[in-house]
Structure formats: C-alpha cells, structure tokens
Amino acid sequence: MLLDAEVASRNCEGELCEARPDPLMIARRFPDEHHALTCALFAYGSAKAIVSFLTSLELASGDSDEETLRYRLEGKYYRFQTTEDIVQWFITLQRLRESGGAEQAFREGYAKDGVIAGVSGLIETLYALNPYRSQGYEFLIGKPVSAVSKASAMKRWMMYLRWMVRRDALDMGLWSGIKASELIMPLDTHTFNVSRALGLLQRRQCDLKAAMELTETLRTFDPEDPLKYDFALYRIGQEKMTLAL
Structure with a gap:
C-alpha cells in the first residue's frame, strides 16, 4: 500500500527540521512528559508560528518560582493566550509535577x-x-469529554498521547503499559481532508466521532499500531500531496 510506503519514508529524525517544522521537534529536545504537554497544548495555528513560540518559552520556565516565571515570561503571548494565561499554565504544570505527574x-x-x-x-x-x-x-x-457525540476531536490531546505511548524515530514513548492499539487519531483539518479524499473516513464533521471512525479504519491496516499512519497523513495534507491508496 502506498500509504505504508509514505509512513516508512517519514519515520526518520530528518523529517523534523526547520524546513518542515513541527512541535514534536521542540518536544524531543527535552524528553519530559510535562515539557511535551506544553508543546502539545500550544500546537494550534501554523506549524512555523508554533515552533517559534515554543522555542521562545525557555524550558527552564517550568522549574521556576512564580516571581521568576513572571520575569521570564513578561510580554509573552500566543494567539488566544495572554501573558497571564501562560504564567498560570506553568504554575499549574509545576503543581501537576508535584502531585505525581501527567502519566499518573x-x-x-x-x-x-x-x-x-x-x-x-x-x-x-x-x-x-x-x-x-x-x-x-x-x-x-x-474540556473533559462528557459525551463522545458532542466532543471536539481533541487533536492536541490525542497527539500528546501518541508522543507519550508510541516509540519510533518520531514519537518518544515516555510512558509504558498503555496499548498503542487503543490510541485515537489526532484529527485536524489536514488529516480530516486527506482521510476523506482517500476514502478512509466517511463522517463529514471533524470531531471525536470522526477521529474514532478513522482510527477504526486504520486498525484494519495495523490492529496493534493504527496511529503509525498519523504523521504521514498529516504531512500529505500539509504538503498538498496527491496520493492514492
């Protein structure tokens, strides 16, 4: 299958570079579940803008007291997040680490x-x-999911899980004991449009139900690791490639 060939060609460290920016390249600089969570949750907008913002944050901000945080983050903002939002996020992240961490x-x-x-x-x-x-x-x-039928695709969260659970040349696999087969596709506009064009997805709304439908389709290709197709599908859409299964 041509999609498998595309997956194989993308599964290399050279795929994450300045010419083809992705938030994962910043997450991989410091393999830590909380640094990665920051990278994942700020991963909306253009890839170039995301990488530029994440690079400017300084990893050390996550281990600083509030006074130092405010000094280091003064004037920082990103799209919908003000400076205070960013400061408070790092305060929350510190408390998460102290309470046992994201994986727990x-x-x-x-x-x-x-x-x-x-x-x-x-x-x-x-x-x-x-x-x-x-x-x-x-x-x-x-927001927490109260009902799958009313939930967004939760792309950034599902991408974070992919980074944490899978391990290959791209994903870090920092968590253990969670099955890659149970992960749900991180569905954004690029992946949604490509998947529909390739006949992998029938649902017309880009939401959690669509992400789950696409995951089920990809499980027919690889029941143990359906999300190995995620990065390739995303890049195909991002680069406006033409690909037939």
Missing part, C-alpha cells in the same frame, strides 16, 4: 474506562490544581 493522572481514568476517560481525568486534574480561569487558559486545556 491519566492512568487513573484510563484504568477505569480507557483513553478518553484518561484524558478527561487529566484535564479535570489540571483544573483542580489551579482555580485560575480565562477564555485563553480554558481553550489551552480544553
């Missing part, structure tokens, strides 16, 4: 009811750790 918070929900429950539990933990609220801050973190 995810596993509590995951053990009960799978990936979606795990993500929802982690989101709920983040909100419980910090009472700060604003439109930009809540957009950054997102």
